[in-house]
Amino acid sequence: MPAGLVISAPASGVGKTTLTLALARAWRNHGLKVQCFKSGPDYIDPAFHAAATGRASVNVDSWAMDRATIAHLVSRGADADIVLAEGSMGLFDGVATRGVSGTGASADIAEMLGWPVVLVIDPSGQAQTAAAIAAGLRDYRPGVRLAGVVLNRVASPRHEDLVRRALNDAGIAVFGALPRHAEISLPKRHLGLVQAEEQAEIGKLIDEAARFVAEHVDLDAVLRFAASWSPQPATNGLNVTPPGQRIALARDAAFSFVYPHMLEAWRAAGAEITTFSPLADEVPDANADVCWLPGGYPELHAGKIAANTRFRSGLRAFAETRPVHGECGGYMVLGAGLTDADGVRHEMAGLLGLETSFAKRRMHLGYRLAALAAPMPGHQAGARLRGHEFHYSTILAQPDTPLAVVHDATGAVIAETGSQRGRATGTFFHLIAEDR
Known part of the structure; x- marks a missing residue:
């Protein structure tokens, strides 16, 4: 039975994609079958997911898709050991007016599928306040469960210690802390990340990210917090008509x-x-x-x-x-x-x-x-x-x-x-x- 997690953050640009790719490749390197999804409308991240896992990734979107369509899409993870849904923007960020099954927020997918959230927190320029942000996200919406956090771009061991202590006092698990490491930053462009197919060294980049994350994050602890998940049978097809034969x-x-x-x-x-x-x-x-x-x-x-x-x-x-x-x-x-x-x-x-x-x-x-x-x-x-x-x-x-x-x-x-x-x-x- 697969286990599911949502990788999210308080905001964009914190490191969700890098962590998702690194976790996916690290677990794959350990012999696990990993299936990724992307919450929200994004054309680029699914290609990176496929490069990391060797399995096609698709978008799931609560504003545009009904629950049956989302269930149909995620059922492709039924044979996986671990399923990761990468969020978009901040955890609760969506539109003001509800769409088909939600506002487009990553939290909609987490609640709908019952998958706990791993938060990526960038504590640059702060310390204990990072714990307040994580605690606020944990308590903001009933039905959305927080598994724990991974700290990204930690400045020093002293900085890490301050943030860890505050998170522990708030009862929030810390799975690991990543020091600044420019080598695993993914290139940017005006519409987001440069596409996976444009990067000749994408495999090497993901391997380096996986090695780095495995060195600093307790992968077994993250897996223990993932929720066991029984995919519903996909009885309905997608709500899409082909434009031609x-x-x-x-x-x-x-x-x-x-x-x-x-x-x-x-x-x-x-x-x-x-x-x-x-x-x-x-x-x-x-x-x-x-x-x-x-x-x-x-x-x-x-x-x-x-x-x-x-x-x-x-x-x-x-x-x-x-x-x-x-x-x-x-x-x-x-x-x-x-x-x-x-x-x-x-x-x-x-x-x-x-x-x-x-x-x-x-x-x-x-x-x-x-x-x-x-x-x-x-x-x-x-x-x-x-x-x-x-x-x-x-x-x-x-x-x-x-x-x-x-x-x-x-x-x-x-x-x-x-x-x-x-x-x-x-x-x-x-x-x-x-x-x-």
Whole structure:
């Protein structure tokens, strides 16, 4: 029977991902089967999880998914020895308005599945106050259980002793303390971590993190606090409709932000996925009946995309007879032009009139609920789609027919409506699930 834990923290940037990867690899090195999940909308961490465990990781999201969908997804951990769900942001951070089964907080997953929480605490610039923070998180919400804490970036043995004593006085277990160790820091980028597939040394980095954590954290004690868990039989499939029978999916360093559960759901419904690389000047599979351009970092490759005339003309030819859809970065590439961080405009596919600029940066972040005004691949007009938006690009022009009426999690209407022209559609949000 597997045991489950949630790895969380008081805030972002404290070290959740590094600890999750290190624990996963350390236990795997000891012969255990480890399954990871990511709580919340994140495209990058699941790939790191897979690199650490050798098993595919998927997102679970209480705002966008119902309990049956979450149960279906986590049932893949039924044959594991230990299951780790990495949280997002702080433990209780979510949106103000409840979604399908919660607010999107990591605490929702912990309570729903009955998995205790291991808190990563960074006591930099404080000492005993770290215990007050941990105790506050422990007591904040009934139903969420705290297993204990791992201290990260401890300055000195004296610093560690002060924090440990305070936590012990509060009745909170300390599993270990990690001194500052720059070698296991993961590179950052404007949308988060650099992708796992872009790091040639990712295996070595995770191995070093596992060695370091095993040296400073009592792995057996952490396992003893994990909750035994009996997965419920997964009787229902995912709440996702494939956009076509044979899907041409853009996939390379510029187009990689797609939720793993989406691809699995498409395949489970009988769809076939073929990939192509716009950066390699490739074109969509001529036998596909739909083309899907996910998000990623097209702004970092805008010059190359503009220069790859075979890709752009091939995409336009495909769209003459079959639907093409783009999400976020993919939507930007379907547009007329993209201005990079240096203020240089690059011509894009021109299937839509969208003009975007990365030179004028403004963060757009949050859950999205869209009511389709026109059909898009896999979904009819009137469908209600749940997704998440995260980008820094600014819309300079969005002249085409709006694809949807889009609300944020508070119910406010937002300007990023998506667009529709001919057989081309696009959205700034990444689809997670459809309301049914």
